[in-house]
Amino acid sequence: MKKMIYFSGLFLVSVLAMSMSLLPGTAYQVGDVVADFELKGVDDKMISLSDYMGDGGLILVFTCNTCPYAQLYEDRLIELHQTFAERGFPVLAVNPNDPISKPGDGFAQMKQRATEKEFPFPYLFDADQIVFPKFGATRTPEVFLLDANRVLRYTGAIDDNPKDAASVQKAYVREAIEAIQNGNSPEPTKTKAIGCGIKVKKA
Amino acid sequence: MFIVGLDYARPGQSVFGNVRFLLDILCVVKNQGLHMRIVSLVVFLSLAFLGRSQSGEIPILNFTALNETLNLESDTTYVLNFWATWCKPCVEELPFFEEADIAYKDRAVRILLVSLDFATQVHEKLVPFLKNHTINAHVVVLDDPDANTWIDLVHPDWTGALPATILYRQKDRQFKEGSFDSTADLFAYIDSFHLKN
Numbered sequence: 001m002k003k004m005i006y007f008s009g010l011f012l013v014s015v016l017a018m019s020m021s022l023l024p025g026t027a028y029q030v031g032d033v034v035a036d037f038e039l040k041g042v043d044d045k046m047i048s049l050s051d052y053m054g055d056g057g058l059i060l061v062f063t064c065n066t067c068p069y070a071q072l073y074e075d076r077l078i079e080l081h082q083t084f085a086e087r088g089f090p091v092l093a094v095n096p097n098d099p100i101s102k103p104g105d106g107f108a109q110m111k112q113r114a115t116e117k118e119f120p121f122p123y124l125f126d127a128d129q130i131v132f133p134k135f136g137a138t139r140t141p142e143v144f145l146l147d148a149n150r151v152l153r154y155t156g157a158i159d160d161n162p163k164d165a166a167s168v169q170k171a172y173v174r175e176a177i178e179a180i181q182n183g184n185s186p187e188p189t190k191t192k193a194i195g196c197g198i199k200v201k202k203a
Numbered sequence: 204m205f206i207v208g209l210d211y212a213r214p215g216q217s218v219f220g221n222v223r224f225l226l227d228i229l230c231v232v233k234n235q236g237l238h239m240r241i242v243s244l245v246v247f248l249s250l251a252f253l254g255r256s257q258s259g260e261i262p263i264l265n266f267t268a269l270n271e272t273l274n275l276e277s278d279t280t281y282v283l284n285f286w287a288t289w290c291k292p293c294v295e296e297l298p299f300f301e302e303a304d305i306a307y308k309d310r311a312v313r314i315l316l317v318s319l320d321f322a323t324q325v326h327e328k329l330v331p332f333l334k335n336h337t338i339n340a341h342v343v344v345l346d347d348p349d350a351n352t353w354i355d356l357v358h359p360d361w362t363g364a365l366p367a368t369i370l371y372r373q374k375d376r377q378f379k380e381g382s383f384d385s386t387a388d389l390f391a392y393i394d395s396f397h398l399k400n
Contacts, residue, residue, distance in 0.1 A: 067289075068287075068289050101292075102291065138362040138364045138380070139362060139363055139365075157350070157351060160348060160349040160350075160351060161348040161349065162350075163321060163348060164348070169349070170349075191351040192350060192351050192355065192361070192362060193350045193351060193363045194319055194350045194363045194365065195363055196290055196364065196365060197290075197364035197365055197366065197381060199291075199292075
């Protein structure tokens with residue numbers, strides 16, 4: 001009898017786990033392995049996550065042209081890339097916004113912004129809005145830090161002071177990369193920040 | 204101090220409006236000690252006399268100051284909308300909040316628009332924006348850089364994306380990330396919270 005309860009319990013748990021992983025709302029959590037994806041960049045070439053991964057991992061960031069908080073971080077993203085690309089963690093930027101809701105975030109405008117700012121990293125367009133929901137991204141800018149095994153190790157803010165880079169106390173992404181490189185776990189693994197809600201296509 | 208600022212924020216509001224709003228606050232402190240009563244009286248009087256000359260000034264608060272407003276223990280339902288002039292969906296739903304501010308005037312519902320506009324742009328952007336859009340509801344600016352420390356204190360479900368709205372009455376809270384579709388949508392949301400037991 002005990003065994004039966006045990007097995008039916010196990011069965012229930014596994015069914016529950018299976019159904020949960022199939023739910024559309026289930027996004028990657030820290031510790032999950034991220035699936036590869038491929039999107040078009042501002043140079044009109046398709047770039048995949050696996051193509052672009054560094055030896056250490058990748059700084060994936062959902063960002064856009066129009067959000068003031070995203071703009072505040074453009075120079076810091078460039079700096080992160082310049083510091084960490086050669087240490088195995090390049091930046092990969094993805095614009096998730098629907099340009100019908102936000103015309104300044106269209107592909108042509110992305111090209112223009114990338115040229116103006118001389119982005120040293122690829123700037124991809126999630127035109128069909130299929131990538132950002134897998135990550136559970138809700139705002140721009142929002143970082144997803146992956147390690148060499150494509151495991152999600154940190155999500156959230158770039159640092160703790162959007163408005164003033166000089167006053168940053170906690171450089172979350174930088175510290176998380178350094179933790180990974182030293183064989184430690186980033187702490188914290190998740191932070192929140194103010195950002196612009198991602199503009200989702202209206203059905 | 205914050206409450207003083209809150210009342211200054213409503214341009215074009217009568218002294219009586221300020222007084223009425225303050226009465227709510229006084230109800231909160233009536234069970235407190237003599238010291239609090241005196242403090243409240245001072246705040247009350249200074250507002251009644253000085254409030255008008257200060258109207259148009261928008262208070263800039265850190266989260267510690269805003270958090271006081273998130274923890275008032277009265278029977279009033281407080282509706283706090285987090286927004287910014289540069290946030291398109293926020294701007295689209297702002298008229299609904301202005302309408303709510305008018306429609307719920309005589310009920311125990313208070314609207315507060317918490318702007319995340321940059322503190323340096325209050326005079327050049329926020330003030331003209333409120334004037335152009337005829338927004339008379341209370342506005343404060345929240346200026347506190349390390350959002351990771353306070354977003355969860357507003358509501359654990361908030362990711363930090365704008366717009367976001369929290370309703371609360373005493374310890375009861377209801378939160379929505381994203382925008383409302385219409386005035387009716389917002390009113391239904393407020394009513395579902397305010398009218399429940």
